Amino acid sequence: MEEPERLADDHVGRDCGRRCGRICARCLDRMDGGLCTLLDLYRESDQALAPGAPVLRERVSGSRATVGIVLDERALALRARASEVMALWARLVVDERTGARPAGCGVDALVGFLRGQLPWFAGHPAGADLDEELAELLADFRHLFGPGPVRRFALGPCTRPECAGTLYGVLPADGGDRVPDQVTCDAGHALPPRQWLLVASRIREAA
8 A cells, every 4th residue: 555645844735735635734833924924024124115224225236336226116015015915815715705804904904814714725725825925925025124033942963073063943933833944053054954854853852
């Protein structure tokens, strides 16, 4: 008898949805954490709209005389896209679920509404699409503004023989993720994902 395929710890909603017919609890927890992180990054992006914020300036290469470009336009475009995406997913729920309605049309209200609808999305054919669009938005926000708050947990000694440092897993502070985004040691060594099996038991215990 053929053994069923084991889903990787970092699988996404489309993987478990294809295999089980619905999104699993682990992915729902990750999506819930992703919505929380998206809202945090959206709120923090307000500072990018203040004219002249020096940390959010970048200079166009190739000309000494070129004035730095403020990221206001990119921030506005990304915030508008986040608002539009959240509104479209909320509209899907409103159209298909009698009596379901967000408390408002702002991003805060829409994110709160969608978080409450995640169990419904688990069995919906479009649930995996929500997972993917959320991941894309988070990646774009992090690319433009940097990552949101994170938490670290110790995983024991570094795997490099010559290193006396301690390995740490890094997770979003408000997320439900149980698999770290990265594993690094305090001496600066990064452990690539293909080597995470070396510390898999430590990750499970810490999570």
